[in-house]
Amino acid sequence: MQELGRLEDLPQDYRDALTARNLVPLWPSLRAVLPPGKPTARTQATCWPYQDLRPLLLQAGELTPIEKAERRVLVLANPGHGLEKMQASSTIYLGMQLLKPGEWAPAHKHTPNAVRMIVEGEGAYTTVGGEKCLMSRGDLILTPTGLWHEHGHDGSKPVVWLDVLDLPMIYYMEASYVTEGKAQPVQGESSDRAYQRGGVVPTPLFARSENAFPMLRYPWVDVRAALQALATTQPDIEAVQVAYVNPETGVDALKVLGFSALMLRPGETLNLPARSTAMVFHQIEGGADVTSEGKTFNLGEADTCCIPGYVPITLTNRASDQPAYLFIADDAPLQKKLGVYEVRK
Numbered sequence: 001m002q003e004l005g006r007l008e009d010l011p012q013d014y015r016d017a018l019t020a021r022n023l024v025p026l027w028p029s030l031r032a033v034l035p036p037g038k039p040t041a042r043t044q045a046t047c048w049p050y051q052d053l054r055p056l057l058l059q060a061g062e063l064t065p066i067e068k069a070e071r072r073v074l075v076l077a078n079p080g081h082g083l084e085k086m087q088a089s090s091t092i093y094l095g096m097q098l099l100k101p102g103e104w105a106p107a108h109k110h111t112p113n114a115v116r117m118i119v120e121g122e123g124a125y126t127t128v129g130g131e132k133c134l135m136s137r138g139d140l141i142l143t144p145t146g147l148w149h150e151h152g153h154d155g156s157k158p159v160v161w162l163d164v165l166d167l168p169m170i171y172y173m174e175a176s177y178v179t180e181g182k183a184q185p186v187q188g189e190s191s192d193r194a195y196q197r198g199g200v201v202p203t204p205l206f207a208r209s210e211n212a213f214p215m216l217r218y219p220w221v222d223v224r225a226a227l228q229a230l231a232t233t234q235p236d237i238e239a240v241q242v243a244y245v246n247p248e249t250g251v252d253a254l255k256v257l258g259f260s261a262l263m264l265r266p267g268e269t270l271n272l273p274a275r276s277t278a279m280v281f282h283q284i285e286g287g288a289d290v291t292s293e294g295k296t297f298n299l300g301e302a303d304t305c306c307i308p309g310y311v312p313i314t315l316t317n318r319a320s321d322q323p324a325y326l327f328i329a330d331d332a333p334l335q336k337k338l339g340v341y342e343v344r345k
Helices: 012-020 027-033 050-063 167-172 191-195 220-233 332-338
Strands: 046-048 073-075 093-099 104-110 114-120 124-128 131-134 140-143 149-153 159-165 178-180 240-243 258-264 269-272 279-285 288-292 295-299 304-307 313-317 324-330
Touching (some): 046 050, 050 093, 093 149, 124 140, 258 313, 279 288, 288 304
Antiparallel strands (some): 073 093, 093 159, 104 149, 104 178, 114 159, 279 324, 288 313
16 A cells, blocks of 8 residues: 655644644545554453452442442443543443442433443342333343433342443533433333233234333343243354344344343354454353453453454353353444444454
């Protein structure tokens, strides 16, 4: 590829004249913004072991009362983006949040979309738009853009969950903000039970729901059972994987980020082709090795890692006698809408 002129090749007085008029020559930076072959990734392969993170999160609970934190979170920041940017990838924010018994994280709504993957504990709940969603390990709870939500804890032990937001994308668009509110009146329990059978959805008065987010809680007990049934009924399937989708439409549960659950059968190794999207892997049960470009992360339960896009990934279940279960997040829905999503064999 032809070598382009450098900025320093231009006379200083010409550069000064451009700067004074808020102008920049493209050609010295063209290869940086349009590199040949594939993008230049800032996202680095990074792992956040839960056994390292958990004591610091519990210590944060002792050091900072909920009234001083509002949301007591340790951000899983990718060093490739700079820790101050609070990004796991270019579009994904990850945070590990703690709620202690008796605490209440006040109601607010914000423009970024969020999901909560419950890591440990019982007795806590998230109220979203007046719908009370109980929290159990492995459950996925949506808090979509613009919906009021708050967190409470009626149990006796700390509850921890993984926050996954499209905050970096919304912030980059200069569209990120929050609105504070008051406690919501609870209008009912989570509606997930209405969608427990595929192909069967509520149809009041012969009209389909117009609710953009009819299902806010995806219980792990149901997702796990679906994975086991898939593995049993389709033993030759390449990957035992299910997606979290809107049960009324079948499209991704949220518009920017996509979420799925993967079961690695005992001793299974799964080779994923290079995809254009970075991927977050969170271990729900068991243990798996995540390998990419010569680097391997040995995930145990509640460990989380991020792998950049455009690189192949190998997943291996370390156990020969039991399955391993992973939660996966990526920005494939956004990339597909923009027409830039790729799979490279």
